[in-house]
Amino acid sequence: MISVSEAKKILNDHLILGKRIFVDLGAANGLVLAEDIFSPIDIPSFDNSAMDGYAIFWQEGNPLRQLRPISKSKAGDMEVLTLDQNEAIRIFTGAPVPAGADTVIPQEWVKIENGQLVFDPEKFRKGANFRAKGAQNKSGDLIAKKGSPITPGMVGLLASVGMEKIHVYSPPAVGIILTGDELEEIGKPLEFGKIYNANGPILESYLHQLGIHAIQIGKAIDDPEKLQEKINDYLGKYDILILSGGISVGEYDYVKEGLRKAGVKELFYKVRQKPGKPLFVGQRENQWVFALPGNPASTLTCFQQYVKPCLEAWIGKSEVWKPSGYFPLAEDFDKNANLTFFLKAKLEDGKVIVLPGQESFNLISYGSANCIAEVGEEVQFLEKGSKVNIYEW
Numbered sequence: 001m002i003s004v005s006e007a008k009k010i011l012n013d014h015l016i017l018g019k020r021i022f023v024d025l026g027a028a029n030g031l032v033l034a035e036d037i038f039s040p041i042d043i044p045s046f047d048n049s050a051m052d053g054y055a056i057f058w059q060e061g062n063p064l065r066q067l068r069p070i071s072k073s074k075a076g077d078m079e080v081l082t083l084d085q086n087e088a089i090r091i092f093t094g095a096p097v098p099a100g101a102d103t104v105i106p107q108e109w110v111k112i113e114n115g116q117l118v119f120d121p122e123k124f125r126k127g128a129n130f131r132a133k134g135a136q137n138k139s140g141d142l143i144a145k146k147g148s149p150i151t152p153g154m155v156g157l158l159a160s161v162g163m164e165k166i167h168v169y170s171p172p173a174v175g176i177i178l179t180g181d182e183l184e185e186i187g188k189p190l191e192f193g194k195i196y197n198a199n200g201p202i203l204e205s206y207l208h209q210l211g212i213h214a215i216q217i218g219k220a221i222d223d224p225e226k227l228q229e230k231i232n233d234y235l236g237k238y239d240i241l242i243l244s245g246g247i248s249v250g251e252y253d254y255v256k257e258g259l260r261k262a263g264v265k266e267l268f269y270k271v272r273q274k275p276g277k278p279l280f281v282g283q284r285e286n287q288w289v290f291a292l293p294g295n296p297a298s299t300l301t302c303f304q305q306y307v308k309p310c311l312e313a314w315i316g317k318s319e320v321w322k323p324s325g326y327f328p329l330a331e332d333f334d335k336n337a338n339l340t341f342f343l344k345a346k347l348e349d350g351k352v353i354v355l356p357g358q359e360s361f362n363l364i365s366y367g368s369a370n371c372i373a374e375v376g377e378e379v380q381f382l383e384k385g386s387k388v389n390i391y392e393w
């Protein structure tokens with residue numbers, strides 16, 4: 001059995017990067033940029049108004065001269081009007097500022113008296129409400145770096161400069177095999193001896209959260225031949241294979257042998273941790289295989305701690321092993337075991353509260369947990385206030 005840090009080092013030494021592909025901007029949220037982006041245009045691409053009001057030429061010392069409002073400029077107008085020194089042009093937010101104008105006075109601050117524009121010049125400065133061409137970025141500027149996560153904000157930035165398609169690292173297609181004769185699907189009545197399948201929905205929602213949508217979920221009953229067929233079939237079709245259950249030492253735990261027969265090379269089996277001790281990870285050429293222990297808290301923890309970083313690295317993310325933070329415990333914690341503990345926890349007001357129901361079958365605290373807290377294998381007891389690593393979802 002190896003330690004958590006040894007397991008993570010082995011995975012880090014075997015990371016696989018997805019293929020570089022060209023996708024529509026709208027389909028890239030959650031992925032990572034596989035290229036530097038230089039803006040093809042100035043943004044704004046023309047001088048325009050930040051307010052509905054009047055565009056004027058600000059004459060220092062004499063801004064409030066006799067200004068006559070003349071024609072209008074609204075957003076979408078393709079003609080740039082020209083402004084004479086003693087004119088004001090009615091203008092609307094986003095509209096081109098007339099040539100010769102440099103300041104916009106919002107309409108709430110303006111009165112028209114005897115055909116003249118009147119406002120308090122003390123309240124404004126030259127350049128007010130004027131959005132200059134190139135104020136966001138100039139044509140040719142580096143606006144987004146390779147390796148940056150594509151967030152809704154990034155999508156907005158790239159759309160604003162007119163990027164239609166971008167290079168990203170292709171998210172993997174993931175096959176999931178749920179093992180166990182006891183599994184019943186949600187929506188069906190629960191007969192004695194059966195349990196609802198929680199691991200399938202856990203894995204599917206986690207994959208969606210990572211921007212991975214090509215997912216196939218299948219089941220295998222506790223029969224070595226049927227399981228073998230499923231393993232061979234899924235390894236032929238998907239980049240990554242995740243299995244849940246059947247990886248411990250019971251008589252019906254056929255997963256490890258099935259993977260060996262399918263040519264999967266073991267990277268490690270069993271980690272000194274709770275939950276999730278009998279975790280198996282292997283590879284077959286450029287494919288990952290994760291066999292997660294069937295207890296739902298073991299499946300969830302192993303996904304968060306090991307599968308998620310490998311998938312993030314696959315789509316080009318960096319610093320994938322880094323905890324989300326390091327915070328003090330709200331209460332003493334007595335561990336008394338030589339295993340790393342991954343605890344259902346809640347970070348609240350800067351303190352880590354260890355939640356009840358830490359057994360690996362027990363999901364009750366996942367309704368309120370916002371992180372998993374890590375207590376290292378060498379630690380037996382932690383006093384209130386001792387700091388621990390936390391991993392947000």
Ligand SMILES: Nc1nc2c(c(=O)[nH]1)N[C@H]1C(S)=C(S)[C@@H](COP(=O)(O)OP(=O)(O)OC[C@H]3O[C@@H](n4cnc5c(N)ncnc54)[C@H](O)[C@@H]3O)O[C@H]1N2
Pocket residue numbers: 178179180182183195196197198199200244245246247248249250253275276277278292293294295296298360361
């Ligand atoms: N003699 C030993 N027994 C066990 C050991 C051990 O070291 N010696 N390890 C225990 C630990 S720790 C874990 S974790 C489990 C892992 O077992 P498996 O990976 O073989 O998983 P199963 O036996 O198939 O199932 C375990 C448990 O999880 C439930 N389960 C399975 N799939 C689902 C699902 N999709 N949704 C919800 N719950 C699921 C299943 O019904 C079992 O209760 O082994 C211990 N045993």
Ligand code: MOO
Pocket residue numbers: 273274275276277278293295297298360361
């Ligand atoms: O490792 Mo198991 O997950 O303790 O139940």
